[in-house]
Amino acid sequence: MTIIQVIASGLLLGAVYALFSSGLTLIWGMMNFINFAHGEFVLIGMYIAFLVVTYLNGGPLLFVGTAAVLLFGFGIVIYYGLIRHVMRGPILAQILSTFGLALLLRYLAFFIFKADFKTLPDTIFPGTVNIGGIFLGMPQLVAGGVALVITLGIHLLLKRTTIGSQLLAVSEDRQAAMLMGIRPDRMQAIAWGLSAASAGVAGALIATFYYISPTVGESLALTAFVVVAFGGFGSVPGALVAGLLIGVIQSLSAYLLGPIYKDIVVYAMFVALLWIRPTGLFGKAA
């Protein structure tokens, strides 16, 4: 019985991982660019949720929507302001630029919001759903549901819409895309906006059951990288599957072996998978 609860909790946890990883895999896959500030984008989403709830008494639609919109804009600003210039430089500059951005955002958060932990009130997604003895927290259920919707949404966007094919075209062959009349800068900016927006939504939802503090970005970002590499760079459905898988494996190993060992198991599997299949579960071959 408890094993089923462990798996259920693991799936919910995994859905949350998938939620904040989908944005990262988009950028990584599309532009071969690693955004080390991704965790901090999630953090900004959390603080936006906090501010909207505290000062505007807003409900979930308001704070999630606000986070999505504000971070979409922020992603575009970051692209035009920083990324576009750095992409012309050496790889080291690219890595260090978003790493520096991460630190800047993190310590800005420390400066503006101080080190205090903040949480959203319990009443936003109240209660726990009890299905035959298995407890599923409402905030986690909502986050999991939204993760599925977002993953599906981004996937459909990429595969079924014009803009999606334009985005993919730019990532495949920038010159050819330009010849077809597609403006790569605009497409990449949109990709950044989308990535940041999904990170923002993730943050806003995670804030309903996690704590908010300037250092949260670090721990979440590490998990996001593992999920993305596991699922395959650029594969949004891959991020979903990988997230769920990692969540369940983490929970099971924590329960059966002990919480200390859960990370060892996950990272060992991660190394093994990359050894056998370097492009991840669903990644496109290099």
Next chain:
Amino acid sequence: MKNLVGVGVVTVAMAFSGGAIAQQNVKVGGLFPLSGNAASAGQQAKAAVELAVDIVNGKYPDVTGMPAVGLPGLKGGKIELTFADHQGNPSTGQSQALRLIQQEKVSALIGAYQSSVTFAGTQVAERYGTPWVVGDSVASNITGRGFKFTFRVTPIASDFAYNYMDFLNDVKKMGQPVKTVATVYENTDYGTSIAETLRKAIKEKGFDLIAEIPYAANTTDVSSQVLQLKDKKPDAVIFVSYTSDTILYMKTLKQLDYKPPIVIGDDSGFSDPAFIKNVGTISQGAVNRSAWDIGKPGSVTAKINELFKAKTGYDMDDTSGRNMQAMFVLADAINRAGSAKSDAIQAALQKTDLKPEQLMMGYKGVKFDETGQNTLAATYLIQLQGANYVAVWPEKSATAKMQIPFKGSE
């Protein structure tokens, strides 16, 4: 000739006044986690130490009763503070300690909250002969190394373990069955030290240790730990956790609908004001340890609390209190040494003998043994009832009745 006499008079005058200008400021370095996961506790500790120095420098003349107020031994000199942020990282703690000693030229150090950082930082201080006063790190190994420059004011892990067992025995006498105990602890020096002493004490006092669950403090999810507890159904759970993990535990306990009959939190996360602020309403009945009590209105502890609240917006808690007490102990030693020389301050610390009336914490006194540990440290147990902690044990210090079992969110 007149000029020579004039120069001679001035020279002699200068020689005499040189002796009178003994007012020398003493620099003290404070090492705390000002960023990182424990930053909220670190910032509180910093504010507490600053307030202690303000009081001792004579800024608040109506706060009487604390030793060394006005610093008569320094003949007009004052204590100057300079802080460093170790971010919760032991090697950063070491490099910051080195910087404070060599570049800022501090005469003494105070800190550092996390036992792992204190353990590492005191090694540096010992090498350079700089006294380090520990206000709040409880891992036993800090004073077990034969160091001569480490002085710890707070009670330590083994003291607490036996206090908890005595508490559980008293609860048993009240009629609540207590046979099995589980410990859930973060896995750095702090958690493992307490867990070790708990293991010993639990066995010695006849209880049954049915689960020991170590975990990493910065974990993002604790459902598996809570599920393990739910499986084993212990009569009492003792948490040894920092702030962020404590918040996660309380939320997960509620979410997975599990209420251990007795919840004991070993200070740290449970004392951080962020705990009550964020999860207080779902942690009713949690038991904690503390040597701090605000005391009656008008008492010196109440006055200190008022000043602290005006400064930070929060009441004092056990962690900020213990750091403040350590700063008073250091100030008292500096006052008796009358100098900024580290050796003199170390010698003065070794001779410390403060009585309970001179303290703001509920210790029985301050007297250091050869390992640098205060042998008169003590603690009592407090319980979260409503929005505040109240003292519930031992009976003679209790200001409210104990509420068993753990209520959670009722």
